[in-house]
Amino acid sequence: MSMFNRWLITLLYLTAGTTLQAGEGPSLGTPLSAGEVAAADITVMPDGEGLPTGSGTAKTGTSVYLANCMACHGEKGTGGINDTLVGGHGSLTSDRPQKTIGSFWPYATTLFDYVRRAMPYQTPGSLANDEIYAVTAYLLYLNDIIDQDKELNAETLPEVKMPNHDNFVWAYSP
Amino acid sequence: MTDKDFEMTPAAGNGLMDRRMFLGATAAGGISMLVAQPAAANRPAWTQTPGKGMNSYGSPSRFETDVQRVGIGSQAGTVGSGASRTPLEQLNGVITPSGLHFERHHNGIPDIDPDQHKLLIHGLVDRPLSFSLETLDRYPMTSRIQFLECSGNSGALLSPTPMPRTCAQLHGLVAASEWTGVPLAILLEEAGVKPEARWLVAEGADAAMMSRSVPLDKAFDDALLALYQNGERIRPSNGYPMRLFLPGWEGNMSVKWLHRIKVTSEPAMTKDETSKYSDLLSDGTAQLFTFPMGVKSVITNPSGGLNMSKPGLYQITGLAWSGAGRINRVEVSADGGKSWAQAALDQPVLTKNLTRFRTPWRWNGAPATLMSRAVDEHGSVQPTRESLMAGRAKGAFYHYNAIQAWRVGENGEVGNVYV
Numbered sequence: 001m002s003m004f005n006r007w008l009i010t011l012l013y014l015t016a017g018t019t020l021q022a023g024e025g026p027s028l029g030t031p032l033s034a035g036e037v038a039a040a041d042i043t044v045m046p047d048g049e050g051l052p053t054g055s056g057t058a059k060t061g062t063s064v065y066l067a068n069c070m071a072c073h074g075e076k077g078t079g080g081i082n083d084t085l086v087g088g089h090g091s092l093t094s095d096r097p098q099k100t101i102g103s104f105w106p107y108a109t110t111l112f113d114y115v116r117r118a119m120p121y122q123t124p125g126s127l128a129n130d131e132i133y134a135v136t137a138y139l140l141y142l143n144d145i146i147d148q149d150k151e152l153n154a155e156t157l158p159e160v161k162m163p164n165h166d167n168f169v170w171a172y173s174p
Numbered sequence: 175m176t177d178k179d180f181e182m183t184p185a186a187g188n189g190l191m192d193r194r195m196f197l198g199a200t201a202a203g204g205i206s207m208l209v210a211q212p213a214a215a216n217r218p219a220w221t222q223t224p225g226k227g228m229n230s231y232g233s234p235s236r237f238e239t240d241v242q243r244v245g246i247g248s249q250a251g252t253v254g255s256g257a258s259r260t261p262l263e264q265l266n267g268v269i270t271p272s273g274l275h276f277e278r279h280h281n282g283i284p285d286i287d288p289d290q291h292k293l294l295i296h297g298l299v300d301r302p303l304s305f306s307l308e309t310l311d312r313y314p315m316t317s318r319i320q321f322l323e324c325s326g327n328s329g330a331l332l333s334p335t336p337m338p339r340t341c342a343q344l345h346g347l348v349a350a351s352e353w354t355g356v357p358l359a360i361l362l363e364e365a366g367v368k369p370e371a372r373w374l375v376a377e378g379a380d381a382a383m384m385s386r387s388v389p390l391d392k393a394f395d396d397a398l399l400a401l402y403q404n405g406e407r408i409r410p411s412n413g414y415p416m417r418l419f420l421p422g423w424e425g426n427m428s429v430k431w432l433h434r435i436k437v438t439s440e441p442a443m444t445k446d447e448t449s450k451y452s453d454l455l456s457d458g459t460a461q462l463f464t465f466p467m468g469v470k471s472v473i474t475n476p477s478g479g480l481n482m483s484k485p486g487l488y489q490i491t492g493l494a495w496s497g498a499g500r501i502n503r504v505e506v507s508a509d510g511g512k513s514w515a516q517a518a519l520d521q522p523v524l525t526k527n528l529t530r531f532r533t534p535w536r537w538n539g540a541p542a543t544l545m546s547r548a549v550d551e552h553g554s555v556q557p558t559r560e561s562l563m564a565g566r567a568k569g570a571f572y573h574y575n576a577i578q579a580w581r582v583g584e585n586g587e588v589g590n591v592y593v
Contacts, residue, residue: 025360025363025364026313027364028305028309028313029301029303029304029305030304030306030309031302031303031304032303036302037294037296040294040434041434042383043385043438045438045443046440046442072251081249081250081251082249082250082251093458094568096569097567097570099454101449104454106443107443107448109443113444113445117383118280118281118382118383121252124281167458167460168459168462170462172389172463173463174372174389
């Protein structure tokens with residue numbers, strides 16, 4: 001490491017978290033507009049920040065699931081070749097803990113976030129927001145967490161309390 | 175005691191010799207190792223004709239084609255949702271050749287055009303910014319030789335009965351490289367992190383858009399936006415053209431193909447930090463954010479699947495590492511943990527890097543159980559399998575860092591055992 005770099009990094013550590021000092025880097029970043037950020041930002045936070053407009057129910061989600069997910073995750077979220085998405089309630093302390101959305105996941109928002117970014121596996125990004133809300137509702141319904149007619153949208157999804165929510169402990173807090 | 179005395183003095187039971195023996199032996203010239211004698215008088219064939227010419231990108235000898243990543247597996251019906259493992263017992267030193275660095279992907283290796291790839295930094299910052307690779311090449315960089323370990327490494331050792339596996343199959347989700355890139359702190363400072371920010375959410379440009387929340391204190395401490403691995407641009411399987419590198423922390427957080435950082439006040443609770451990469455305990459509670467990889471070591475030679483040819487003098491060697499810092503010492507046992515001898519450590523011992531340990535052993539031909547135990551600079555001691563498993567839920571396989579035992583049979587075959 002050059003003396004310059006060593007000095008630079010020491011300076012950074014000393015000033016981290018305080019105000020920006022001139023001369024740390026060449027400052028070549030290109031400013032992003034609010035529109036550019038909005039187009040790229042698909043992170044959904046547990047309080048619902050980042051959820052898009054749109055809505056769906058388990059009823060409408062059934063067909064989304066059958067057409068896009070069942071081949072790998074099985075009928076009604078069990079017995080597929082890939083992860084089991086339904087069931088396992090009460091199994092976590094047993095000899096065969098089964099971690100599913102219903103038995104394990106702490107936040108319902110995670111399901112929307114994950115399906116939007118990564119599923120269906122072969123064609124991620126292909127579902128419309130209404131379809132993602134609907135398939136999210138369907139999987140929560142199959143796990144006995146919401147009713148079949150419950151409408152999920154940016155307001156109601158973060159309100160869904162997951163059964164295992166209180167059993168998570170933070171091993172690290174900044 | 176003179177120097178020559180300790181050369182021949184056992185350091186622990188069942189043939190373990192003083193770690194300084196090999197060093198002393200060279201000076202004294204008194205100990206014959208099991209190596210081939212110098213070649214005979216005839217010139218070997220390859221000295222009798224001119225060799226091949228230069229080429230633009232080298233590859234290993236044609237006699238080394240069996241040195242390959244092993245244990246390649248993917249979820250049913252997929253090719254890119256799984257892992258491949260570093261062949262630890264076929265390598266030496268501490269740096270892993272880039273082409274043999276283990277892989278763990280969640281939906282394959284993306285084919286990223288570097289000219290179109292951008293890193294976005296936004297969220298709780300004064301100035302949301304975008305960086306091209308060309309731009310980043312002009313930033314001050316630094317290099318570090320450090321390990322990366324998948325949090326699921328060694329998980330097969332949860333099996334109630336020991337599986338007949340090699341060292342690589344069991345422990346090959348760890349590797350070390352020289353990582354070169356821009357300290358993330360420089361880029362975050364340029365964007366201007368707001369006072370209420372505590373986390374960042376990193377996202378990859380793969381088909382899984384892998385996403386993890388990272389505490390900002392780690393980002394400002396030693397996080398790197400890595401652009402080079404072992405001197406060349408990062409390989410596609412390791413995040414080309416850029417990845418996050420978080421020294422000592424579970425590999426999944428060092429998001430590959432990094433294309434977006436959102437600065438936040440809270441963690442995003444992504445699938446890969448809640449459903450996966452969290453640790454279920456036997457009482458039904460689960461721990462989130464168990465970031466550092468624990469102190470660990472494994473004997474890579476002799477190890478599972480290898481064969482000791484005949485009794486005699488051998489060098490036991492292996493790797494030790496800790497996500498919390500430097501390795502302080504490694505002890506080796508040849509009698510199933512009854513007695514321990516201190517191993518020599520290859521220098522330099524670097525923080526959060528693999529450390530190569532070595533110790534001489536005179537195998538008498540009888541069955542023996544070999545073990546290694548690492549201690550880091552903070553005094554953390556590698557746990558036994560039994561103490562590690564206590565309090566864990568059944569099947570909770572992340573962060574397995576227990577002592578590995580290898581059984582050497584009478585016939586010289588080496589296998590995985592529990593003690």
